[in-house]
Amino acid sequence: MAVSRISVKLSADGGMSDITGQVQGELEKTGLAEGIVTVFMPGSTGAITTIEYEPGLVKNDLPEALARIAPADIPYEHHKRWGDDNGRGHVKASIMSPSLVVPFTEGELTLGTWQQIVAINWDTRPRRREIIVQIMGE
């Protein structure tokens, strides 16, 4: 069992980083062969998921789909509470989940060829994020 932290700088409103290599690197440090990796983003405006990491999906298609669920140009009750402007970011993060569990076998993550693990910042300002990588196995 091992836990480590990955630090990434992410732009606003859907800024995304491919952290697959860093997660695989943490896995290799443990020397474990089989088990699960939990990737978790602390904070209520971030998400962890997988995607084919190419600019069309990353910069346009996924953020535009989330903007249909939580548009920028509607009122949010959250803004009345703190004077914030990031209600849409909270909504997107809660729907997408801050947590992802990926199995590994023979020391390798069981991802598809075109499937990368990404950290996403849905906040309305750029954020540095510390991501937890928890590894269990034998």
Next chain:
Amino acid sequence: MAVSRISVKLSADGGMSDITGQVQGELEKTGLAEGIVTVFMPGSTGAITTIEYEPGLVKNDLPEALARIAPADIPYEHHKRWGDDNGRGHVKASIMSPSLVVPFTEGELTLGTWQQIVAINWDTRPRRREIIVQIMGE
């Protein structure tokens, strides 16, 4: 390793409860220092996620976003099968997921300061829900 159940009473159509304190309490009972907690809601109209638990997001912004995906005022094929009226609740639950995994270190959940674990009832009637808290670590 330990497993326990949390019971919460939730209102209809997005009724939400902050269960962070109860999950942390179950973790403390185990005396474990490092590992993962799996929070799971049995049932096909409930979800587990994280959110900043303040009334604007909880009562308005998140439920309104989910209602854009699964509106109340459209027909659902599910209703023809059982005479149910909760097709929208099933859809919201399947999209959001009934499961959340959160790592812990030094006996503490690795949540952000403004990030709470919530149980959500997307059914169209109030429901008492039993939530599973499964803890693994050392």
Next chain:
Amino acid sequence: MAVSRISVKLSADGGMSDITGQVQGELEKTGLAEGIVTVFMPGSTGAITTIEYEPGLVKNDLPEALARIAPADIPYEHHKRWGDDNGRGHVKASIMSPSLVVPFTEGELTLGTWQQIVAINWDTRPRRREIIVQIMGE
């Protein structure tokens, strides 16, 4: 600890298969009493979730809700990159997550009575999928 693979053939654009029996079968082979099962779909156009597995939700209500987030009839930047036509499938998969963790106690998955584990193919062509079932416990 054990890991196995389930193979399912899935139709296009939301083709779904109830894999609950196969997951429970893999669990029984291990003889483990308590722990967690991680169900993971390799690939960037697939998802794992739970649903009440009846045709109205499976064939209509859930796919139609996802089509509101990622419609078929809008342009996707992803298509410009590879000449693909499955941008909507990638978007749906990233939002829904390829991973699900379900606790088990006394050798049984802690699912609700009407709650089944499903594998979903959001790609725009039928796909055979290999699903990872990772089991940890004691």
